[in-house]
Amino acid sequence: MPRPLPPWPATPPAHGAIVLREVALRDVDMVRELSTDPYIAQTGTLQADADGAHARAWIDRQSARRDEGVGFSFAMADAATGDAVGHCGLWLTELGQGRATAGYVVAPSARGHGYAADALAALTAFAATVPGLHRVALFIEPWNAASIRTAERAGYEREGLLRSYVTIGDQRCDMLVYAMVLPSDGSGHP
Incomplete structure (x- = not known):
């Protein structure tokens, strides 16, 4: 049985130049601009070259994620x-096991x-306040040097390579696993 998700944070998570808020x-x-990156359309639910109606539908789906028990979908906003300058999410479908995954796109x-990196730091600090959450994982394409730098700047550690882990477009792709083990002291800070 899924664990209920906490409410939206009373104070929006923030770090450096970024504040996280509801989409x-x-x-x-911003969503329409994201859709111009052909790779983004292959890795999520945002269609390529989205028009206004498709972008609004994507926003509606993101706005429902918490109520559906999936997790928290945030706009990455310039403080x-x-x-909005991007999007990030904390996905909590494995909260019952103390695990979450995170993702980000600018x-x-x-x-x-x-x-x-600022958004991931803010997202990770928020994750540390979620009751029962002990670990946040990132799945990063081995070729994505910018995302690897982002993970490392935010304090995530590389744990390994998952070979042929996911289908992107029509190809099986490897993924690196980076993770952060959250403190068990209840401090809310990773």
Whole structure:
């Protein structure tokens, strides 16, 4: 039986230049920009070159993730402007076993500013406040040097290579596993 998820954080998780907030309709332009990256369409539920209606439908799906018991879907927002620069999620379908996975993506025009590492640090600090959660894992393509740097900057450690782990597009792909073991002292800080 799935464990109930905690409420949305009363104070939005933040780190450095990023604050995490609920995905909202004002994020349509950022979502549409994400959809221009052909790889993103192969790895999630956002279709390639989404129009406004498709972007709004994706936002609606993200907004329902917590209530469905899947996890927390956050807009990665610039702390100074509140404008979304990407998306990240803490996926809690294995919360009953103390495990979660996380993911992040930055809009093409916002890449190279350290937003993903700040978002992952904020997301991980939030994860440490979720009762019963002990471990957060990331699955990263071996060729994705930027994502590997992001994971390492946020304090995640490489645990291994999962060969032929997932299908992306029409190809079987390897994935690196990075993970963070959360403190058991209840401090809320990894």
